[in-house]
Amino acid sequence: MSQLSMPRPDPAIVSRRAEIVRQLKKLVPDVVLIADQEGRRTFETDALTAYRCLPLLVALPGTTEEVSKILRFCHDNHIKVVPRGAGTSLSGGALPLEDSIVLCLSRMNKVLSIDLPNRVARVEAGITNSGITQAVAGHGFFYAPDPSSQIACTVGGNVATNSGGAHCLKYGVTTNHILGVRLVLMDGEIIDIGGDYLDAPGYDLLALIIGSEGQLGVVTEVTVRLLKAAEGARPMLLGFDSSDAAGGCVAGVIAAGIIPVALEFMDRPAIHVCEHFVAAGYPLDVEALLIVEVQGSEDEIDTLLEKISEIAMDYNPAVMHRSQSPEESAKIWKGRKAAFGAIGQLSDYYCMDGVIPLSKLTKALDEIGWICRKYRFDVANIFHAGDGNLHPLILYNSNDPLQLERVEMCGAEILKLCVELGGCLTGEHGVGIEKRELMRVQFTEADIGQQMHIKAAFDPDWLLNPGKVFPLEGNRVQ
Amino acid sequence: MTGHMRVGFHAPDTVEELAYLVAEAADTRTPLEVMGHGTKREVGRLVQYGAVLSTESLVGVSLYEPTELVLVALAGTPVAQIEQMLAENDQELPFEPVDLGPVLGFGPGQATIGGVLATNISGSRRILSGSARDHLLGVQAVNGRGETIRSGGRVMKNVTGYDLSRALAGSWGTLAVLTEVAIKVLPAQREVRTLLCFGLADPTGVEVLGLALGTPFEVSGTVHVNGELAQRFSDEEISRPGQSVTAIRMENFPASARYRASRLKQMLQAYAPALELDTARSRMFWDDVKSLRMFERTGRPLWRISMAPTSGPKLVHSLARKIDVRALYDWSGGLIWLDTPPITDAGAVEIRRTLAEFGGHATLIRAEPQARAVIDVFQPLDAPLMALTAALKQAFDPVGILNPGRMYAGI
Numbered sequence: 023m024s025q026l027s028m029p030r031p032d033p034a035i036v037s038r039r040a041e042i043v044r045q046l047k048k049l050v051p052d053v054v055l056i057a058d059q060e061g062r063r064t065f066e067t068d069a070l071t072a073y074r075c076l077p078l079l080v081a082l083p084g085t086t087e088e089v090s091k092i093l094r095f096c097h098d099n100h101i102k103v104v105p106r107g108a109g110t111s112l113s114g115g116a117l118p119l120e121d122s123i124v125l126c127l128s129r130m131n132k133v134l135s136i137d138l139p140n141r142v143a144r145v146e147a148g149i150t151n152s153g154i155t156q157a158v159a160g161h162g163f164f165y166a167p168d169p170s171s172q173i174a175c176t177v178g179g180n181v182a183t184n185s186g187g188a189h190c191l192k193y194g195v196t197t198n199h200i201l202g203v204r205l206v207l208m209d210g211e212i213i214d215i216g217g218d219y220l221d222a223p224g225y226d227l228l229a230l231i232i233g234s235e236g237q238l239g240v241v242t243e244v245t246v247r248l249l250k251a252a253e254g255a256r257p258m259l260l261g262f263d264s265s266d267a268a269g270g271c272v273a274g275v276i277a278a279g280i281i282p283v284a285l286e287f288m289d290r291p292a293i294h295v296c297e298h299f300v301a302a303g304y305p306l307d308v309e310a311l312l313i314v315e316v317q318g319s320e321d322e323i324d325t326l327l328e329k330i331s332e333i334a335m336d337y338n339p340a341v342m343h344r345s346q347s348p349e350e351s352a353k354i355w356k357g358r359k360a361a362f363g364a365i366g367q368l369s370d371y372y373c374m375d376g377v378i379p380l381s382k383l384t385k386a387l388d389e390i391g392w393i394c395r396k397y398r399f400d401v402a403n404i405f406h407a408g409d410g411n412l413h414p415l416i417l418y419n420s421n422d423p424l425q426l427e428r429v430e431m432c433g434a435e436i437l438k439l440c441v442e443l444g445g446c447l448t449g450e451h452g453v454g455i456e457k458r459e460l461m462r463v464q465f466t467e468a469d470i471g472q473q474m475h476i477k478a479a480f481d482p483d484w485l486l487n488p489g490k491v492f493p494l495e496g497n498r499v500q
Numbered sequence: 501m502t503g504h505m506r507v508g509f510h511a512p513d514t515v516e517e518l519a520y521l522v523a524e525a526a527d528t529r530t531p532l533e534v535m536g537h538g539t540k541r542e543v544g545r546l547v548q549y550g551a552v553l554s555t556e557s558l559v560g561v562s563l564y565e566p567t568e569l570v571l572v573a574l575a576g577t578p579v580a581q582i583e584q585m586l587a588e589n590d591q592e593l594p595f596e597p598v599d600l601g602p603v604l605g606f607g608p609g610q611a612t613i614g615g616v617l618a619t620n621i622s623g624s625r626r627i628l629s630g631s632a633r634d635h636l637l638g639v640q641a642v643n644g645r646g647e648t649i650r651s652g653g654r655v656m657k658n659v660t661g662y663d664l665s666r667a668l669a670g671s672w673g674t675l676a677v678l679t680e681v682a683i684k685v686l687p688a689q690r691e692v693r694t695l696l697c698f699g700l701a702d703p704t705g706v707e708v709l710g711l712a713l714g715t716p717f718e719v720s721g722t723v724h725v726n727g728e729l730a731q732r733f734s735d736e737e738i739s740r741p742g743q744s745v746t747a748i749r750m751e752n753f754p755a756s757a758r759y760r761a762s763r764l765k766q767m768l769q770a771y772a773p774a775l776e777l778d779t780a781r782s783r784m785f786w787d788d789v790k791s792l793r794m795f796e797r798t799g800r801p802l803w804r805i806s807m808a809p810t811s812g813p814k815l816v817h818s819l820a821r822k823i824d825v826r827a828l829y830d831w832s833g834g835l836i837w838l839d840t841p842p843i844t845d846a847g848a849v850e851i852r853r854t855l856a857e858f859g860g861h862a863t864l865i866r867a868e869p870q871a872r873a874v875i876d877v878f879q880p881l882d883a884p885l886m887a888l889t890a891a892l893k894q895a896f897d898p899v900g901i902l903n904p905g906r907m908y909a910g911i
Contacts, residue, residue, distance in 0.1 A: 137808075138714070139710050139714075139809070139810050140710075140808045140809050140810055140834075141713065141714070142808075162716075183659060184659045184663070186657055190657070191656075194630060194634060195657065197634070197663065197666065198630050198634045207888075211884050212884075213884045213885055213888065214885075215885070217808075217859050217860070218808040218859065219806045219807045219808050219834055219859065219860050219861075220626065220627075220631070220806055220831060220834055220835070221620065221622075221631060221633075221670070221806050222861075223806075223861035223863075223878065223879040223881065224878065224879070224881050224885065224889055224907070224908075225667065225670070225671055225675070225889055225892055226620070226633060226666055226667050226669060226670050226671070227667075227885075227888065227892070229633065229663045229665075229666030229667045229669070230662055230663060230664075230667045230892075232663065233659050233662065233663045234662055250713070250714055250715060250716050251716060252716045253716045273567035273568075274567075276566075276567050276568075276569065276687075277566060277567045279590060279687030279688070279690070279753075280687070281686065281687065318756065319759065321755075321759070322755075322756050322759065325753070325755060325756075326753075377653075377655040377656070377657050377658060378655065379565065379568055379570075379654065379655060380567065380568045381565060381567070381568060406657070408656070409655070409656035409657045410568075410655055410656060410657075411655075411656070411657045444653070444654060444655070445653065445655045446653050446655055446658045446660045447660045448658075448659050448660050449655070449657035449658060449659065450657055450659055451659070452659055453659075453660060453661065457660075461660070461661065464653075464660055464661075465650070465660075465661060466649075466650070468647040468648065468649050469649050469650050469651065469661075470661070471647075472643060472647070472649045472651075472664065472895075472896070473651075473661050473662045473664065475895035475896070476662055476664070476667075476892065476895050477662075478895070479888070479891035479892050479894065479895040480888070480891070491661065491662075
């Protein structure tokens with residue numbers, strides 16, 4: 023374990039575990055409660071696996087009413103609660119605390135209603151992201167935000183972190199696609215916000231809840247917008263001898279008025295690992311690879327890819343290749359979506375999520391390379407080029423405590439660089455515990471203070487997912 | 501307490517000065533009427549303020565990077581100025597803000613960008629591109645404590661901390677005074693095509709719009725306009741028949757817009773699309789919708805109602821049996837601009853009672869002060885939501901000096 027600490031557990035709560043289990047069994051008999059050590063171990067970490075902590079107890083409710091009863095009980099007994107979906111957070115957002123109950127919504131995974139004439143669906147928060155699209159794909163509709171973990175991650179978790187995805191350049195992120203939620207406050211109050219219409223009345227509470235990392239309330243149901251799928255989509259590969267040329271090409275495409283549905287960037291190390299893993303057909307002798315995807319009819323796709331090729335010519339591409347078939351397109355995307363997994367086969371990695379203004383791309387990549395060399399780590403860069411959301415993957419050995427400490431310092435330096443260049447600490451993974459102490463790099467005390475006032479407005483006792491998002495020192499949970 | 505802040509009109513030149521004025525108002529508990537150019541100041545409950553605080557002197561675009569699709573402007577910058585700057589680079593505001601100026605007795609093009617975002621009034625393209633709030637990347641604002649705060653930034657993706665920026669959108673200046681906004685912009689659409697059907701009954705018109713939105717053709721505008729209102733369109737061929745007008749817009753590169761319009765025309769054959777507007781005529785048509793031309797100088801109260809699209813015609817039909825209403829459906833029926841007779845309550849009781857059957861919300865945009873004094877201008881919220889609303893107000897503006905009471909009593 024490295025330098026990040028969590029709020030001190032309350033020994034009085036920890037010692038009452040057996041009694042708490044008994045009381046909860048009586049209060050919510052149908053809720054699955056996991057109290058044994060082996061069972062709890064499954065929930066001790068999320069996708070930021072360097073941090074682990076056994077929770078007091080795990081509860082898997084099946085209804086909003088059960089969530090409400092559990093929260094009210096915890097509120098009255100001053101027990102902390104860590105909400106959880108599939109546990110795919112890369113920032114430690116679902117890391118338990120020793121004196122906390124993990125409230126896992128994975129059993130609440132039903133589609134409640136689909137209304138195609140109004141293009142909305144109502145789902146329970148524990149459904150997977152792709153589960154929504156699967157439910158409507160037969161009618162040609164889809165749910166737009168598509169994080170790489172979409173097969174596993176839950177829409178509730180997507181709401182918590184305001185997830186993006188490869189196609190958010192065109193379609194936007196979670197906050198642009200949620201019309202309403204059923205929210206349970208820490209005191210058990212059930213609130214319906216928004217509904218099956220655009221723009222909820224009153225204050226935009228959805229804006230606050232989406233991206234609040236489970237700190238304002240527990241979302242149990244979600245109304246999402248459904249979109250009609252495009253007639254077709256096809257990617258092309260553009261390889262360049264430098265990241266500078268690739269960045270220039272991205273800017274050139276946008277300046278020409280073309281917004282591709284996706285614009286992904288990989289550097290040489292990332293290309294090699296992915297190609298080795300998936301055989302996606304990526305060129306191996308380039309420094310930077312762009313995957314550019316456009317949508318429309320076959321003719322429209324041809325026209326757009328032709329225009330993009332013309333623009334790319336100004337940047338001396340080493341490779342220009344348009345996908346020739348749906349099978350090839352699928353393979354190209356498989357390589358990109360499997361990238362993190364592929365790199366994970368080779369080495370442990372620490373995945374960063376900073377964002378920079380696109381015009382600073384070359385400077386950012388140069389500096390990232392320099393910072394990683396300074397800390398003696400290899401790095402692979404994969405990111406959403408259209409929106410400047412970088413994902414440097416720093417390769418290290420997690421079994422070496424010294425390396426873990428060093429890799430966190432290295433990551434922090436990269437994120438500070440992103441802020442200095444006019445960007446931010448996190449584009450889609452969330453702050454969690456990981457970037458908690460860096461919040462002051464991006465925000466003033468007044469900025470953070472205002473956010474904490476909002477936290478207190480929803481959860482005055484700071485019981486929901488404490489120890490996350492805000493710097494621990496000065497954080498009210500202490 | 502050292503007495504009250506000087507009553508009057510304040511338009512500070514700097515954010516620091518503005519923050520100082522707010523802090524002073526907080527000290528003296530002086531309620532401030534917060535506004536930009538004040539084109540929408542007549543929207544809201546009737547409230548007495550101690551002083552006016554305007555952002556009209558905070559003008560200027562501090563950053564515009566066309567290839568990064570981002571523009572940062574001080575809150576008092578006129579939208580017209582921003583739109584012109586974008587047009588020079590073949591870009592535009594994707595959310596196509598409705599210009600409420602003309603229906604509220606002002607000239608066109610006077611709104612400020614801060615006012616547009618503070619009220620989150622999005623236009624017809626909202627169905628495709630998202631709302632004003634969706635395009636807000638970051639803000640600088642002054643809260644009710646007189647603190648200058650920032651949220652978000654100037655990059656496309658940002659989940660660092662809570663999303664205060666979007667929470668301030670649509671809060672009508674009651675939580676904080678926006679002083680600077682960073683917005684996402686998009687390339688301007690080169691070719692516009694509009695398909696029109698005439699004489700469809702409301703439910704059929706809305707059905708057609710829904711069908712159009714259920715195609716992959718990225719339809720960017722869907723309105724159905726009552727026959728009487730349609731007579732006020734600028735384009736004579738559209739206004740003359742005095743029939744209802746159902747319009748579907750596609751925007752894209754020329755070949756795509758034409759291809760998509762022809763495909764859609766085939767699909768909607770059963771509804772007899774009778775006219776296809778080219779780019780110039782399309783722009784004239786959608787400008788009329790954007791400025792709500794059909795509701796100018798009618799002397800009638802005007803409502804803005806958001807609800808599930810297919811329920812829209814049912815609501816209007818149900819209301820029409822009791823009061824004389826005229827509807828413009830936008831967002832394929834999900835947004836209704838409705839005018840009502842100038843009766844005491846502007847139709848509020850009937851509208852809210854009927855709306856309760858379907859779900860959704862109604863805001864009174866234009867009415868005589870007497871009406872605004874006695875009815876809920878914004879949709880009343882149920883008790884738990886109201887409690888959370890009050891807590892949020894408290895979190896931003898603890899002594900209640902920023903547009904207090906404008907949206908809800910005591911908030």
